[in-house]
Amino acid sequence: MIVDQLLIKLTEVFAQDIYTAGAENANELYLEVNPEKILEISSYIHLELGYPLILMFANDEQSLKTGYAIYYVFADRTEGLLLIIKTLVDSGKMEILSLSKNIPSASLYEREINDLFGIVPVGHPEAKRLVFHGNWPDGEYPLRKEFDVRHKPVFAKKETDFTKVGGEGVFEVPVGPVHAGIIEPGHFRFSVAGEPIINLEAQLYYVHKGIEKLCEGQSIERCLYVSERISGDETFANSLAYCQAIEKIARVRIPDRAQHTRVVFAELERLTSHLGDLAGICLDAAYGFATFQFRMMRGWAYGAADELCGMRFLRSVNKLGGVRKDFAAGKEAKLREQLQKIRSELEDTVNIIKANSLFIDRVENTGILETKIASDLNAVGPGGRASGLRFDVRKSFPYEVYNQLEFNIPEHHNGDINCRMNTKIEECFESISLMLQALETMPDGNVLEAINSVEPYRFAFGLTEAPRGENIHWVMTGENNTIYRYKIRTPSFCNWPALCHAVKGNIVPDFPLINKSFNLSYAGNDL
């Protein structure tokens, strides 16, 4: 077994520093290691084995007599394996060694942990606040267990400092947090020399809801509803990741019909989201005709969702152990017809926009995200795939029945808006095909294997491919079917820094177009 081989390999190199090792849920290898040696171990895994760091989080385990723990999650995307390195934090010092210099994608996680737990990353190159702005008081760390969820901190007044760019003729353009149009809040600080952008710093996190804290101590059933509300347009991907984690903890295999139904809904959500993104790209290039074509098709896709479950945003479809109802029964023909209608309209529209040289001129070679930067920042989803990072959770960590269905991952290398747009267009067609396949092969039977209770203090990952990319949830259960710790990392968290890099060197009026080609979630980023 691959997990055993990996463990043997690691023990050969770091025998003295690995304290405990254990495999969980078939593909998760947990190792507790010496915190002093974390730099060497993580560098070995990242550079020698080539596993990217896909998640890093802290957990207050004082009631379990172990104190604060940091989990570093590395992924082997070819073998479908998760390697989790756990270190304990010295409660007297509350410090960890920063990995950011060796592994750039660790930077944001370390700043997040610093804000939420007060665990300081020593040697971090850019150790400023991330989740909280200057108005949050020092010394209050909400994810520590002793922090009461109802506690209202006093309003502190401190200026946020942005990266300064000097030089003659360089000036700063502050944009937001309130924008024109109905979009979420985010502040963008451009440093520009005339029109070309030298640097962009995005200050997000205006919508902190404390989701992870809210879930602690709540029943597993209740948290399902919270997970559906993490990000409005990724309802299904998030609730699916949560359900998967709980189902792994409960060691339940859900019925085949439920698995097929989940594939249909997950792909319907992807189709809707991608059509919306394509409309957005066309709108920002002032391409009215194509905008309304894509919006019309998205309307049809929403209509199909409404037809299936009575809810366009797919809430209350998932249930722990399956789906709430046999949604597909008797509606297959209608759905098939609707999907074919979308497919033929989409083919026509795509042919028209690809023949419009003015439009292609706008999107080609604009907002290039280089492959090296994309992989350093662990850019995921269509944003990463357009830059040549050809991975997809549906292939690397197959869930539900994806390994029985046929689909391709789009292959693009240039990393510009055109590639991201084409990735999304191709994925729309793949999604339609996946839905049709799932409907075709859907077996009869029940759709729910009820989960009533779970063992305390077990943990598992739920991984799904959300429309925006790799979506990871980690759940640890507490006493009496409650949640002890719920860590969520949506794809937007990884791709925001990638956006800031893609913008550099472009001109200010192209920013909205580049931004729309990523179309990241603010709410999903700031939990």
Added chain:
Amino acid sequence: MNSMIYILVQILVIIMAAPLVNGIIKKIKALTQKRKGAPVFQMYFDIYKLLQKNSVVSEVSSWIFKVTPYIVFTTAIAAALLVPVSTKLITQQIPGDFIMLVSILALGRFFMMAAALDTAGTFGGMGSSREAMISSLIEPSILVSLFTVGLISQSTSLPQIMNAVQNTGVPLLHPVYIMVFLALLIVIIAETSRIPVDDPSTHLELTMVHEAMILEYSGRHLALMEYGAAIKQLTFITLLVNILIPSDQLIGFTGIGALALSLVIYLLKVVLLSVIIAIIEVNTVKFRLFSIPNLAALSFILAFLGILQYFILGGSHV
């Protein structure tokens, strides 16, 4: 007395018809997008609504911000007076020619750019610098194309140019006028902030040109700015249709009936040109900002070819 009637008719027609052009363009765009769209007269309602509202003025702004709407509006009206909607009205020379027309519009634009900088907002400065770039590139092309028709008719006065062109039959069959027509069409698109130069319906401040400059305006100030822009747009359209698609020579009689018929034909020509502009808007997308100079260069080259053709082919047979 005659000049009083001229001013009255001119102002009435321009003020009444200006918002209609926007309405028609928006309606056609909506229909191509399978939408019903707003009523053709929507802009009249909007202006009426805005005129009843107070204006919010930033505390840090100076007098420039407050006088600009009036200057923009009056310069637009003054410019419109120089471009007759019908030649049936003109019995004598009107003071001012097309060089003055360009200068008056430049005055309005200068104040608009100054006012956008005045509030020290994020987007005003961006809009001003882009507007300065575009207008400085497009102005030579207006002048060169108007000089071409001026050379043919031996005058810089617009009524005289219009009268002279009326005696040439169908101008658009002649290469000189075709070049001038295309050059002026590009000028109209750039001057009136339409796709592919600017997007009048966008909500994205970072991509705006004209809209970024009027972003800080509200209430009746905004109404004046919007109205001024619409009047300027109609003035340019009038310039194009009355010089290059002359029709008054077809009306064989004089008097009030001739004027009325002339105005009806004029309005039909305006609608026709609005449709052409709408079709261009539907079929193009917004250019990259730094591709706009190419478009301005194209317009200038067309105008310049027009003037060359005049000298090579000679103007006498036109």
